[in-house]
Structures are given as structure tokens and as C-alpha cells.
Amino acid sequence: MLIELSGVSKIYNQGRANEVRALTDIDLGVEQGSMVCLKGPSGSGKSTLLAIIGCIFPPTSGKAAIAERQLARLPDRFLTLHRRETIGFIFQRFNVLPELTVLENITLPLLPLGVAPKERKLRAQELLERFSISHRAQFPAGQISGGELQRVAIARALINNQPIILADEPTAHLDTTLSREFMEIMQQLKATGKTIVIASHDPLVFEHPAIDRTVTIKDGRIHVP
Amino acid sequence: MAQTNLEKQINILDxxxxxxxxxxxxxxxxxxxxxxxxxLLASFQMVTQALSDKAKQVLVYTPEITVxxxxxxxxxxxxxxxxxKLARIFGIRRVVPRIWGYYFDEVLLANYTVMGMDVEEMPEGSRLDTTLASGRMPTPxxxxxxxIGHxxxxxxxxxxxxxxxxxxxxLSLKAFTVSGEFSRDTDILTNDLIVMNLADARDLYxxxxxxxTDLCVYVANPKExxxxxxxxxxxxxxxxxxxxxxxxxxxQVVFGWRSGFGSICLLSALAAFVILAWDKASGLSPEERREIAILKVLGWETSDILAVRFWESVIVSGLACILGITAAYIHVVYFAASLFRPVLMGWSVLRPDLHLLPRMAAGDILLILAFTVIPYLAATVIPAWRSATVPADSALGG
Structure with a gap:
């Protein structure tokens, strides 16, 4: 298993008056090269689970192993280093920086890795061509269409060739055509061996034939119908 | 490894x-x-240094003892x-009588300094005629x-x-003919000066x-x-x-006191600026919070974000230093420190039109850097720590 969670719980502000239990006893395994959808309504805990898988923070209790590395009690700095090497993120609304150019946005994850400008440009151009947006390379990201923005976000998640792609409600602000296009790209990535976890409550996503498994989350627990 | 670290710093600077x-x-x-x-700070420092230097330079021409x-x-x-009586004191080389006074020109509302002295009586090396730009000193x-001065x-x-x-x-008139002019290098003392022989000064006053009015005493050994x-x-x-x-x-005390007073006023302005910078750096706009969260999810560490803030501050303060010091130099050299003249040289009725040559030693530049760049860096980088600890998960949805 590339992603293995066992008895994972997450409590925000533990011991304080505003304590919130976001996840309870989550057991989840994701095999390499598979595509899993985390389904559930807003506030069900999908993003929290995605954040744990994405090494943004460790679980409060339970075991979480991502790419053979145990996350529990791992200091923040090592979580970041592990995330850099392992995880590519696609955000809701794609979260690009609108004043930066498309090329600059795509290469952002490479800056703290000390990758030289020439190498950065080379890697970005390869992805720009793959997603047919090379003509937009020098455009500010705030001035391109929604479909192009989506491809910029995917290219940024792939720039460091990480084995795992996490997408958080990627189609929430897309029309049907762009949502379908997004899933087609995910399918292509799956075919190249990437492991993909998508948090979404969009039927276009969880009913897509490329999805290997759908996990329903309700009130912080895995819901078995 | 070192190469990667260097490349990383270059990327962050970029x-x-x-x-x-x-x-x-x-x-x-x-x-x-x-x-x-x-x-403002650099101008003040430069003009104070220039005036002190000039005073030190031209006071060489004043007598060692005035009685x-x-x-x-x-x-x-x-x-x-x-x-x-003075000539009998052992160690005195020469005693030269002098008439020193002021002449108020009611038409021009200017005050001139008049010095009557037989220059030939002055010992070699202290003679005023070495300070002339043209002409010669009047003989007795x-x-x-x-x-006359400039x-x-x-x-x-x-x-x-x-x-x-x-x-x-x-109220009878006494006519004078100009036989020479003092060099502008000695402006600080000779700018408003009219030198004549002793007999003419005695006649004028x-x-x-x-x-x-005075006896100028020159000694054999300056250490005594x-x-x-x-x-x-x-x-x-x-x-x-x-x-x-x-x-x-x-x-020195006069310039020191005046520059000290001015510096305190200017440092207050600097303190106000630093407080403002701190305040600005402490507050984060929603866009800045979002940007930091995105960068952190993309694998940037807190220290990388702090490094960005540090470089931003270094660039701003470095450019401000270059601009400020260059402008100060131009202000002092080409505009004769016109902003500070009333503070530093406001005594004379005849406004001295000094030709100042600013001196900026490495120590002065370091002092200005210490009083400006370091507080600015502290005021912007320390609160940036708070900004850099924005949790990465705030870039994710609910």
C-alpha cells in the first residue's frame, strides 16, 4: 500500500473549549497506481483526511504511513520535506497566484528545492506542451480561462514528478465540460502510474469509470452503506 | 549540497x-x-562632518594664543x-597686535568681520597670505x-x-581698495572677513x-x-x-550640540517609520495569507517564507540607502545643504555661502546603516515570523 491509515483520528484544539473532532478511527489503504474518491458533504472531514495524507499535519492518534514513511510524531519540517518529494496538490479553485505568470506558478514548488532556472523552465515547458497551454506560458495566471487554469494547477502538481496526486474538490467551480476534461486528465495520469486521491461530492467525479474505489465519509467516520 | 543551497537562495531572492x-x-x-x-540623516551627518573638518582645517591660521x-x-x-611684558615670557616666539571688530552695513543689512593686522609681523607658517586665492596682503x-572674503x-x-x-x-567716509581675495577653502572663517593693516583699522574704528583689541601670541613649541x-x-x-x-x-562643541539636536529630531522620524513598518509587517491581508498557505502546501518551509521577507527587506533598505545617501551627497555638494543651513549656520546676518565638501567615512556609513537598515530589518522580519506560521491547511477547502 502506498497510503495506509489505521485508526486515524484528528482533533483540532484538543483540550480547549473550542475542541473539534474532525476524524474518528479512519482505516484506509490506497494501492499504488489506483484512483480513490473521498465522497461526502461539506464539513464531513474530507479535507482533513486529505491534509493528513498530504503530510500537512500528522493525525492526533492512529497510524498514517505515506510512501513507507510513518507520519505520526514527525516534526513539521520533515512533514514538509516528505510532502515536497511525495505529494502533488490540486486545490479547490486551483489556488494559483494571479499576478504570477503561468510559467512562474507551475515552477513554484521547485524554488525551495534549489532547481536552477534553466532546469525549471525546461520541466515546465514539457508540462505546458503536454497540457496544450505553452502559448500561455508568459500570461499572468489571472488572465487565462477556467479550463487553462485547471491545467496550470495540474501541471504544478506534477512539476516535481511526485508519485501521489491529491485533489481537493477540483470540479467544485467548473462546468460539466471542464469537469469531464479534468477527469480525463486524471485518467491519463493514473495510466502513467500515479496514485490519485480526490475529495469530491460531485457525481461526475465519483461515478467516473476511472475511479477504482469511492470512500464515503460522514461526520468524520468512514460510512459503510 | 552547497550548490543546491546557493541555488535555493538565488531562487528565493528571485x-x-x-x-x-x-x-x-x-x-x-x-x-x-x-x-x-x-x-535626512546622511545629509546631517555629512554637513556636520564637513563643517567640523573645515573648521579644523582653517583654525590652523588662527593665533596659538589670543590675549x-x-x-x-x-x-x-x-x-x-x-x-x-608678554615678550619677556620664555617660550613666546612673537606677539602681534591686532584690531578685531565688526562693521554693520545698514544699507545691505550685512555684518562684516574686520581684522586689522600687519601680516608681515606674523611668523612664517601662520601667515594669512597663504590663504589667498588672488592678490596680496596690504603692507603696513x-x-x-x-x-576680502567671498x-x-x-x-x-x-x-x-x-x-x-x-x-x-x-560718519566721515573711509575709502578702501581691494588688493586680494581669500581662497574659498577657508570660507568658514574668511567668508565675511575684511583684512587691512593695523593703521587703517585704527583709523576706521x-x-x-x-x-x-587683541594681542596674538605665537609660541616656539605648540606643545607648550x-x-x-x-x-x-x-x-x-x-x-x-x-x-x-x-x-x-x-x-566642535557647537557643531556637536547642533548636530546632536538635529540627529535626535531625525531619529524620532526614523523611529516613527520603523513603528509604521512593524505595524505594516504585522498585519496580513487575506491575499497574503492565501499566498503563504499555498506556498506551504507546495512544499515551502516557514524558513523559506521568512527568507523571502528578509530578502524583500534587504532589497528595499539597500535601495533606500543608496538613494538616500546619493541624494544627501547631491544636497550637500550641489545645494550647499540648504535644508540644514538654518540649523547649523544660522548665526550670521551675512549668510555664509559655504562651499562644502562632504566627507563620508566607512564608519559613518556603518552608523547610518546601523540606525536605519537594522531597525527596518528587525521591524519587518520579526513580525513576518507570525505571518510565516499561517497553517498550510488554510489553503484547502472545508
Whole structure:
């Protein structure tokens, strides 16, 4: 298993008056090269689970192993280093920086890795061509269409060739055509061996034939119908 | 590894530059205000240094000891007979009588300094004629000949002629012909000065024969100035004895006090700027919070984000320093420190038109950096720590 969670719980502000239990006893395994959808309504805990898988923070209790590395009690700095090497993120609304150019946005994850400008440009151009947006390379990201923005976000998640792609409600602000296009790209990535976890409550996503498994989350627990 | 680290710092510096460019209006405003503060501080430092240097340089031409007669706490004419008493003190090389006074020009509302002295009596090496830009000093038997400073020439409008007249106390006119001009290097002392021979000065002020205003004493060994001054005080209890080091010290204290006062005012302005910078750096706009969260999810560490803030501050403060110090240099050299002249040189009625050459030693630059860049870096980078700890998950949805 590339992603293995066992008895994972997450409590925000533990011991304080505003304590919130976001996840309870989550057991989840994701095999390499598979595509899993985390389904559930807003506030069900999908993003929290995605954040744990994405090494943004460790679980409060339970075991979480991502790419053979145990996350529990791992200091923040090592979580970041592990995330850099392992995880590519696609955000809701794609979260690009609108004043930066498309090329600059795509290469952002490479800056703290000390990758030289020439190498950065080379890697970005390869992805720009793959997603047919090379003509937009020098455009500010705030001035391109929604479909192009989506491809910029995917290219940024792939720039460091990480084995795992996490997408958080990627189609929430897309029309049907762009949502379908997004899933087609995910399918292509799956075919190249990437492991993909998508948090979404969009039927276009969880009913897509490329999805290997759908996990329903309700009130912080895995819901078995 | 070292190569990667260097490349990483270059990448972060590159990002800091692009970040400043993206917020160029805000960055430009901060840069201009900061440069203005540095400009004021550097100008003040340069003009104070230049004036002190100039004073030190030209006071070499003043006598080593000046003796004046005091009565009821006020200065009065001193008898020439005291000269013989002084000549008997061992260690005195020469005693030169001098008439020193002021002449108020009611038409031009200008105040000139008049010095009557037989320059040939002055010892070699201390002679005023070495400070001339043109002409020569009047000899004791040349009547009505004067050497003048730069501003006197301008005030009397002597561009096309060489003669002018002053009123004696009985309102009769005394005519003078300009026979030379002082070098502008000695402006700080000679700018408003008119030098004539002793007889002409006595005639102009109607000072009786056998009396002068001061006796200038030159000593054989400059290291013994204080000892000889003490001997003079003991031999002539009714006189005031002024030594060159005392006069030099007075100048330094005056400039020091004035520059200190000015510096305190300017440092207050700097403190206000630093507080403003701190306040700005502490507050985060929603866009900035979002940007930090995105960067962190993309694998940036807190230290990387702090490094971006650090480089941004270094770039802004470095540029502000270059701009501020360059503007200060231009202000002092080409505009004669016009902003600070009233503070540093506001005594004379005849405004001295000094030609200042600013001196900026490495120590002065370090001092300005210490008082400006370091507080600015502290004020922007320390609160940035708070910004850099924005949790990465705030970039994710609910």
C-alpha cells in the first residue's frame, strides 16, 4: 500500500473549549497506481483526511504511513520535506497566484528545492506542451480561462514528478465540460502510474469509470452503506 | 549540497524581487519614505562632518594664543605696552597686535568681520597670505588696501570695481581698495572677513594710538601652549587668554550640540517609520495569507517564507540607502545643504555661502546603516515570523 491509515483520528484544539473532532478511527489503504474518491458533504472531514495524507499535519492518534514513511510524531519540517518529494496538490479553485505568470506558478514548488532556472523552465515547458497551454506560458495566471487554469494547477502538481496526486474538490467551480476534461486528465495520469486521491461530492467525479474505489465519509467516520 | 543551497537562495531572492514588483506601488511608497529618512540623516551627518573638518582645517591660521583685556566682564582695548611684558615670557616666539571688530552695513543689512593686522609681523607658517586665492596682503605703509572674503565681494557687488567706502564713527567716509581675495577653502572663517593693516583699522574704528583689541601670541613649541597661557594669566591677571585648542573645542562643541539636536529630531522620524513598518509587517491581508498557505502546501518551509521577507527587506533598505545617501551627497555638494543651513549656520546676518565638501567615512556609513537598515530589518522580519506560521491547511477547502 502506498497510503495506509489505521485508526486515524484528528482533533483540532484538543483540550480547549473550542475542541473539534474532525476524524474518528479512519482505516484506509490506497494501492499504488489506483484512483480513490473521498465522497461526502461539506464539513464531513474530507479535507482533513486529505491534509493528513498530504503530510500537512500528522493525525492526533492512529497510524498514517505515506510512501513507507510513518507520519505520526514527525516534526513539521520533515512533514514538509516528505510532502515536497511525495505529494502533488490540486486545490479547490486551483489556488494559483494571479499576478504570477503561468510559467512562474507551475515552477513554484521547485524554488525551495534549489532547481536552477534553466532546469525549471525546461520541466515546465514539457508540462505546458503536454497540457496544450505553452502559448500561455508568459500570461499572468489571472488572465487565462477556467479550463487553462485547471491545467496550470495540474501541471504544478506534477512539476516535481511526485508519485501521489491529491485533489481537493477540483470540479467544485467548473462546468460539466471542464469537469469531464479534468477527469480525463486524471485518467491519463493514473495510466502513467500515479496514485490519485480526490475529495469530491460531485457525481461526475465519483461515478467516473476511472475511479477504482469511492470512500464515503460522514461526520468524520468512514460510512459503510 | 552547497550548490543546491546557493541555488535555493538565488531562487528565493528571485521570488522576493518578483513579489516586490507585484506590489510595486506599496514597495515604492515604503522605499521613498525610507530613502527620505536616510537622506535626512546622511545629509546631517555629512554637513556636520564637513563643517567640523573645515573648521579644523582653517583654525590652523588662527593665533596659538589670543590675549584680550577685560573690564567688568567685558572686552576693552588692550595697551600695546602689554606686548613688552608678554615678550619677556620664555617660550613666546612673537606677539602681534591686532584690531578685531565688526562693521554693520545698514544699507545691505550685512555684518562684516574686520581684522586689522600687519601680516608681515606674523611668523612664517601662520601667515594669512597663504590663504589667498588672488592678490596680496596690504603692507603696513599701504593705506586703504584690503583683502576680502567671498561673501563680502558678493554683498558689496564688487564684480566690476575694486573700491568701496565705510563710515568712521564720526560718519566721515573711509575709502578702501581691494588688493586680494581669500581662497574659498577657508570660507568658514574668511567668508565675511575684511583684512587691512593695523593703521587703517585704527583709523576706521577711531581706536587711539597705543591701543589694539587683541594681542596674538605665537609660541616656539605648540606643545607648550597651555603652559604659556597659564604664565600669561599669572603675569597679566586682568586679561583673558584664549588658546587655539580652546577655540577648536568650542567649534566642535557647537557643531556637536547642533548636530546632536538635529540627529535626535531625525531619529524620532526614523523611529516613527520603523513603528509604521512593524505595524505594516504585522498585519496580513487575506491575499497574503492565501499566498503563504499555498506556498506551504507546495512544499515551502516557514524558513523559506521568512527568507523571502528578509530578502524583500534587504532589497528595499539597500535601495533606500543608496538613494538616500546619493541624494544627501547631491544636497550637500550641489545645494550647499540648504535644508540644514538654518540649523547649523544660522548665526550670521551675512549668510555664509559655504562651499562644502562632504566627507563620508566607512564608519559613518556603518552608523547610518546601523540606525536605519537594522531597525527596518528587525521591524519587518520579526513580525513576518507570525505571518510565516499561517497553517498550510488554510489553503484547502472545508
Amino acid at each position: 521570488y522576493a524581487l518578483s513579489s516586490l514588483w507585484r506590489r510595486r506601488m506599496k514597495s515604492l511608497n515604503v522605499l521613498l519614505v525610507f530613502a527620505a529618512v536616510i537622506f 584680550q583685556k577685560m573690564s567688568a566682564g567685558r572686552q576693552e582695548a588692550i595697551p600695546l605696552a602689554y606686548r613688552d 605703509d599701504e593705506q586703504g588696501r584690503v583683502v 561673501s563680502v565681494k558678493k554683498a558689496l557687488d564688487l564684480e566690476g570695481r575694486t573700491t568701496f567706502s565705510f563710515f568712521r564713527p564720526d 577711531a581706536i587711539p594710538a597705543g591701543m589694539v 601652549i597651555d603652559t604659556i597661557a597659564r604664565k600669561i594669566s599669572e603675569a597679566l591677571p586682568s586679561v583673558r587668554v584664549l588658546t587655539r585648542p580652546q577655540i577648536q573645542k568650542t567649534y
